[in-house]
Amino acid sequence: MANTSNLNRETQEGTIFYRRRIADWIRRYSIEFVLVILVAAFVIVSTVITAKGRAVFREAKDVRTALKFVGTQYYGQNSCIYDPSEITGLIDGAAEDIEAVSTRKGQVTLYAWDEKDNEPLRFEYRKGFYTVTYTADKYTGKTAENGKINQMMGTWTVTYSFNILNYESD
Numbered sequence: 461m462a463n464t465s466n467l468n469r470e471t472q473e474g475t476i477f478y479r480r481r482i483a484d485w486i487r488r489y490s491i492e493f494v495l496v497i498l499v500a501a502f503v504i505v506s507t508v509i510t511a512k513g514r515a516v517f518r519e520a521k522d523v524r525t526a527l528k529f530v531g532t533q534y535y536g537q538n539s540c541i542y543d544p545s546e547i548t549g550l551i552d553g554a555a556e557d558i559e560a561v562s563t564r565k566g567q568v569t570l571y572a573w574d575e576k577d578n579e580p581l582r583f584e585y586r587k588g589f590y591t592v593t594y595t596a597d598k599y600t601g602k603t604a605e606n607g608k609i610n611q612m613m614g615t616w617t618v619t620y621s622f623n624i625l626n627y628e629s630d
Contacts, residue, residue, distance in 0.1 A: 526562035544575030
């Protein structure tokens with residue numbers, strides 16, 4: 461007869477009952493627990509990143525409106541808000557005016573400006589780890605189904621990233 465202590469089983473009236481070893485139980489459920497925690501953490505982090513990205517996107521839309529408003533003010537003073545020689549693409553004092561109008565605290569970089577229609581063609585809004593890039597359809601040449609360019613539409617790109625290296629020169 462075989463040694464039943466090695467098999468870790470008990471026999472009662474012809475039925476074999478196996479006793480679970482506590483180590484097997486702990487190993488099995490700890491692996492399942494870790495997997496559930498990892499999946500839950502991934503879902504929570506991706507939800508938070510997406511929600512904050514949507515909030516920054518709404519802010520960028522407000523910044524676009526503020527750019528148009530401040531651009532109209534500068535146009536009334538026979539000036540242009542766009543200065544390609546500046547790092548931010550904005551004339552001196554325009555960034556503060558945009559911040560006052562939009563009440564947003566991110567960084568605005570203007571890349572292209574339409575002086576005829578007095579609106580941004582391409583700009584970037586950065587806040588924290590989020591970057592929102594706007595490109596007007598007429599800047600890219602995209603047209604609507606009727607063949608006309610819709611001036612209110614554009615391409616919005618929201619990205620989440622963090623800087624590994626950041627070099628600034630004086």
